[in-house]
Amino acid sequence: MATIYDVAKRANVSAMTVSRVINNGSSIKESTRLRVEKAIKELDYIPNRSAQSLISKDTKLLSLLITDVANPFFTSIARGAEDKAHEKGYQLVFSNSDENIEKETSYIRSAVSRGIDGMLLTPSGDFSIQNINILTKYKIPFVLVDRSLKGIESDIVHGDNSDGTKKLMDHLFENGHRTIGFVTGPSSISNVRERGDAYKQFIKDNKLPFNEKWTFQTDLARMQTLSYINLLLEASKEDRPTAILCSNNFLAADLVNNMNKMGLHVPDDISVVCFDDPHAIQMPNSFFTVVNQPAYKFGYTGMEMLIDRIEGKSGKEHKEIVYDTELIIRQSTKKIN
Amino acid sequence: MATIYDVAKRANVSAMTVSRVINNGSSIKESTRLRVEKAIKELDYIPNRSAQSLISKDTKLLSLLITDVANPFFTSIARGAEDKAHEKGYQLVFSNSDENIEKETSYIRSAVSRGIDGMLLTPSGDFSIQNINILTKYKIPFVLVDRSLKGIESDIVHGDNSDGTKKLMDHLFENGHRTIGFVTGPSSISNVRERGDAYKQFIKDNKLPFNEKWTFQTDLARMQTLSYINLLLEASKEDRPTAILCSNNFLAADLVNNMNKMGLHVPDDISVVCFDDPHAIQMPNSFFTVVNQPAYKFGYTGMEMLIDRIEGKSGKEHKEIVYDTELIIRQSTKKIN
DNA sequence: CTGTTAGCGCTTTCAC
DNA sequence: GTGAAAGCGCTAACAG
Numbered sequence A, B: 001m002a003t004i005y006d007v008a009k010r011a012n013v014s015a016m017t018v019s020r021v022i023n024n025g026s027s028i029k030e031s032t033r034l035r036v037e038k039a040i041k042e043l044d045y046i047p048n049r050s051a052q053s054l055i056s057k058d059t060k061l062l063s064l065l066i067t068d069v070a071n072p073f074f075t076s077i078a079r080g081a082e083d084k085a086h087e088k089g090y091q092l093v094f095s096n097s098d099e100n101i102e103k104e105t106s107y108i109r110s111a112v113s114r115g116i117d118g119m120l121l122t123p124s125g126d127f128s129i130q131n132i133n134i135l136t137k138y139k140i141p142f143v144l145v146d147r148s149l150k151g152i153e154s155d156i157v158h159g160d161n162s163d164g165t166k167k168l169m170d171h172l173f174e175n176g177h178r179t180i181g182f183v184t185g186p187s188s189i190s191n192v193r194e195r196g197d198a199y200k201q202f203i204k205d206n207k208l209p210f211n212e213k214w215t216f217q218t219d220l221a222r223m224q225t226l227s228y229i230n231l232l233l234e235a236s237k238e239d240r241p242t243a244i245l246c247s248n249n250f251l252a253a254d255l256v257n258n259m260n261k262m263g264l265h266v267p268d269d270i271s272v273v274c275f276d277d278p279h280a281i282q283m284p285n286s287f288f289t290v291v292n293q294p295a296y297k298f299g300y301t302g303m304e305m306l307i308d309r310i311e312g313k314s315g316k317e318h319k320e321i322v323y324d325t326e327l328i329i330r331q332s333t334k335k336i337n
Numbered sequence C: 001c002t003g004t005t006a007g008c009g010c011t012t013t014c015a016c
Numbered sequence D: 001g002t003g004a005a006a007g008c009g010c011t012a013a014c015a016g
Helices: A004-011 A015-022 A030-043 A049-056 A072-087 A101-114 A126-137 A161-174 A190-205 A225-234 A249-261 A295-310 B004-011 B015-022 B030-043 B049-056 B072-087 B101-114 B126-137 B161-174 B190-205 B225-234 B249-261 B295-310
Strands: A061-066 A091-096 A118-121 A142-145 A155-159 A180-184 A215-217 A243-246 A271-275 A289-292 A320-323 A326-328 B061-066 B091-096 B118-121 B142-145 B155-159 B180-184 B215-217 B243-246 B271-275 B289-292 B320-323 B326-328
Touching: A004 A015, A004 A030, A015 A030, A049 B049, A049 B101, A061 A072, A061 A101, A061 A295, A072 A091, A072 A295, A072 B072, A072 B091, A091 A101, A091 B072, A091 B101, A101 A126, A101 B091, A118 A295, A142 A295, A155 A161, A155 A295, A161 A190, A161 A243, A161 A271, A161 A289, A161 A326, A180 A190, A180 A225, A180 A249, A215 A225, A225 A249, A243 A249, A249 A271, A295 A320, B004 B015, B004 B030, B015 B030, B061 B072, B061 B101, B061 B295, B072 B091, B072 B295, B091 B101, B101 B126, B118 B295, B142 B295, B155 B161, B155 B295, B161 B190, B161 B243, B161 B271, B161 B289, B161 B326, B180 B190, B180 B225, B180 B249, B215 B225, B225 B249, B243 B249, B249 B271, B295 B320
Parallel strands: A061 A091, A061 A118, A118 A142, A142 A155, A155 A320, A180 A215, A180 A243, A243 A271, A271 A289, B061 B091, B061 B118, B118 B142, B142 B155, B155 B320, B180 B215, B180 B243, B243 B271, B271 B289
Antiparallel strands: A091 B091, A289 A326, B289 B326
16 A cells, blocks of 8 residues: 555655645645656555544544434435535444444444544434533534434434424324324433424314323334234224324334234224335335425435534534424325214 | 543553553553553543554444445445444445446545445446456455446355346236336446346247337436336337336336326336335335345345455455345236236 | 654554 | 554644
């Protein structure tokens, strides 16, 4: 592997001159520049970033820590983040925390060790604060995506969870649904909380029947929707919900898959709605009625905020960007009388 | 950010001793080890990887270069690759080449510059050989995924393209289809070629009508299926294909979306099949009849091969892993008489 | 416009 | 068991 000295020798200049050529540094005589560039090409010289980073203290490496790339919502975030990072000359290390706090800790520690310039992350829950503290301690800029953290001031980009929930509930209400169940994740996650609050608020505002029984909370990584379905099956048709609101796409997919297995048909027996599309590609006959969030923009804008902060282009105060959600009515909901 | 010298000073030892403690190096007196560990904890010292890499020549950083994470096929590869990398203590930089050779070159150059230990990649086409040469030149191990490269010997993991195509064609044939169109990508991509060959072979073997007109080749990044659809619309119902084989999922999604816009209904007017699921989550009412490839395993096993090679656990000869495909019959195909 | 010197944070080599 | 010196590949700071 050729070093800067090899190039220097070949071009009959000092290493410093080569360095200047590489970094478009101060004025260099055209003839020497050409000689150096020729030598670079001939030796196929590629600068060693580790050596550069050792001096500059930056690595042009960013970290993207999400729950699971395989979830189309996060896939889009990842794509958006990578696009912006690439645009700005950064590269992206990605990690899947799987909603697991220990995994998150270990990823953050190795990211710090690697000297990443910043991190874009979806914290797995309020416990993540201890991990965020590592970043703060090492003065590593970070931006939160999709989930906020109680008591943590930071740049953040997320969707309008309350309004999104309301849109979903409105849609169900307009279609005649009155008893509406709720399948959700752990309340240590901010958006889960916000969606839950909006759900309860809607029920109160519209004086809908409420039974705690129809609210089901499960782990987002290991979903146990089957027990909820059993509850539905045990209840009489009059008692059980005619519609279910799921607080995320994977949950909804798991629920509906299991319902089908157990002989409950969507939307004929029960309507189902959720946040975020379970499908990356928009198909004319997609199944789920959803409130969609602009996930790509979450990643793209979040990355932009992060890089701005890294490069000192953000003010002292933290920025919060909230995106509107969009209701897309499809086949998983049905009007009832 | 604390350095090894800060720790050394605090523990009253030399930097060398601290280094030995960090790396579980040779014998150290228990008491000094404890003193050093205490200092490390107190200072919250995390070793600087750039400095380590400058000496050791390895980074524990791997690169994943794929076409587009947003394509569910590649999403699964990414997830599989990250899982294995994490298992083995490596981190993953990911990049989207978008089938663009220049982007690919630039990503490979920065990966090399970064000193990655190895690369798992889906080359954008046969031109990628020039990029592969960079890796070879710098002796960076790599494993090919999904696509081979003419004349390049390397570790590789991919699906059985011929057999997959045959499964799809068999299915169409059994459902009465005789005039079968083919929508595909550039022939510089190995699997596109292999699928095309298998398609032609099937037509020949079964003495099906063949008209060059119904084979349409387009760019995989900027698909132009509309012009093909116009061709279909101009033709009489007797002449045009009753089914279309798409060589990949994005192509199929784009085609069907456009067909719907133009008033051609799938499967009522025309059946459509393709390789790879356009949806990451398996839904009971998914649309496409596909031949699915175990994409997660592509990533997981590919990464395993890569790490084995990096760590010198592979033999001299290159390994090729070919996975079987699985036909999944869904709603995009229909029996005709 | 170009070169010299020193040093980033760590580990290898060789002493003791 | 432990340390001192040298150097990995690069660039900041200064000199010329």
